[in-house]
Amino acid sequence: MLDINLLRNNLNEIQNNLQKRGFDFDVKAFEKIDSKRKKLQIQTESLQEKSNILAKEIAQEKNQAVKDSKLKDAKKISNDLKEIKTNLDGALNDLNNFLLEIPNLLSEDVPEGKSEESNKIIYEKGIIPKFSFEIKDHQQLGELSNGINFEESVTIAKSRFVVLRNEMAKLHRALSQYMLDTHTENGYEEIYVPYLVNKNSLEGTGQLPKFEEDSFKISNEEMYLIPTAEVPVSNIYRNKILNSDELPISYVAHTPCFRREAGSYGKDTRGIIRQHQFEKVELVKFVHPEDSETELDNLTKDAEAILTNLNLPFRKVILCSGDTGFSSSKTYDLEVWFPSQKTYREISSCSNFKDFQSRRMKIRIKQSKENILCHTINGSGLAVGRTLAAIIENYQTEKGSIMVPDVLIDYMGGTKELNLPR
């Protein structure tokens, strides 16, 4: 959510900024809603003041006749108040709904562009493997020894789910263990959180009200399956005031993520790149506003370290204005190389939300004069399923086996090669 005072005072600037991401900010509508709110609020509050004063006078009034007449006045005011308050509530609601639909302001250094084609590559790292044989994609490789099974998952659930078996399941687990261990060594506190969250939490991080159709909702409770650990972890401090000496607070959480992927029919139907359920290790930071730029860089580096250590070729891009997410002011994507697709695919998304989420969540920092909103940052470190797919493809051998990356061998109980054809 944007600062409403900033909106009131910098309308054109904000309109221009939002225009870059293709969002049409309706200045007239805003002014209309806000002036209506202002009028009603002033009316209501002055009426309330009158009512409060009268109530006090009635309490102290000794003369019965005077008291009766004041009671009569108070009764009338009370009735008027009821009506006008309903109107004010409506106006405040309209205003709030209007504000909730406005995306975050973009940082200065976000390149302009409409779609992902305009994302800017910052650098490429690692060596793209050259294969002297005809390569397979991760689905083919996984199915070779029934490590990846899509028929079973359809029986159990439906499409876009997967069953992993045997060493493949173990490698999948090894990956999340390795990521958690690496991040905790780098100063992140490991945290375990609920996978079902209430509506307020989703609103706090910005998934609601705009993206209702993207999430799975429980039918017999007002609860949602988390689309990312960002939601439960960020909301830990909803309605809290933090001390500045405890910042930055850094958390790492490993959770499943559930997404309906409405809007992506037909996309990535092959393999485990786009699933309704996937594992992710998520990094979340609560930081002082002054530090959020550098902390985003730090967090992105921590995510990159996993790719570097796994020897996976990747590149870092900064998302352009049109591709940057609703709540984010600036986002770096890390994209890993997929040999079968001869392209880089997103494996981590690291964003600085500035005070956009903390305003919704009401996370403040204690200050001597006036409390300020903290900044939130998060990023994947990394998406486990996609990392697994990338390893399978990049580490494949001619005979269809998969070499285990050095850093994972211990986690695999010493196994150095898996998926050997039987």
Place this chain on the structure above:
RNA sequence: GGAGAGGUGGCUGAGUGGUUGAAAGCGCUCCCCUGCUAAGGGAGUAUGUGGUAAUCCUGCAUCGAGGGUUCGAAUCCCUCCCUCUCCGCCA
């Protein structure tokens, strides 16, 4: 799931219809006193949002959440959420 008790400021805790946004204590901040330390004295110390661009000033709201009764609600009524104790069930 059943029965009972309860949810008040950073914390403890008083308050059952009328200057109570809230006593008292602890903590914290500032000042004074004091060889140091310890102790003592004084003042201050919730959040949000309006009127303002803003200090000041000032209004309104907030005692788990949302409704209701009333001129007036922390206090009475209803619904929901949560915590504790006992029973049941379960991993």
